[in-house]
Amino acid sequence: MSGESRRIGVILIKQKWIEMEGDIFSGVGNCTQIDGKVLQTFQKSFVQVQNILDQNRLLINEINQNHESKIPDNLTRNVGLIRELNNNIRRVADLYADLSSSFSKSAEASSEGESSGTMKSDGKVGQKRIRPG
Numbered sequence: 001m002s003g004e005s006r007r008i009g010v011i012l013i014k015q016k017w018i019e020m021e022g023d024i025f026s027g028v029g030n031c032t033q034i035d036g037k038v039l040q041t042f043q044k045s046f047v048q049v050q051n052i053l054d055q056n057r058l059l060i061n062e063i064n065q066n067h068e069s070k071i072p073d074n075l076t077r078n079v080g081l082i083r084e085l086n087n088n089i090r091r092v093a094d095l096y097a098d099l100s101s102s103f104s105k106s107a108e109a110s111s112e113g114e115s116s117g118t119m120k121s122d123g124k125v126g127q128k129r130i131r132p133g
Contacts, residue, residue, distance in 0.1 A: 038106045045099050052088050052095075059085045 063081050066074035 038102065041102060042099060045095050049092055049095050052092050056085055056088050059088070 059081050063078050063085070066078045066081070
């Protein structure tokens with residue numbers, strides 16, 4: 001892949017990321033009532049992920065340059081850079097796992113708050129409570 005193709009790919013990925021982030025937050029706001037603290041946590045996590053992905057882009061560029069140079073010291077340096085890249089990927093996966101867990105807990109808490117109904121022995125749910133406001 002040429003440098004120009006890579007740059008275009010990164011731009012497209014970044015643009016898609018921004019679109020997805022906007023969709024996530026607008027969807028969350030429309031579907032459930034989520035308090036500001038939870039939304040702030042999501043925003044913080046997405047910023048952390050974006051920063052790590054930006055750092056990964058720089059690492060990948062350096063790794064590619066070192067590989068193309070075929071200079072022994074640069075190739076040796078790639079070992080550490082690739083380890084750093086792998087650790088960053090693990091961090092992103094962990095952040096997404098935490099986000100998924102937080103979102104599930106938040107959605108669960110929201111749905112429990114919307115309903116005061118209890119499951120009856122016949123499997124039917126009681127009436128929902130309507131919250132003022």
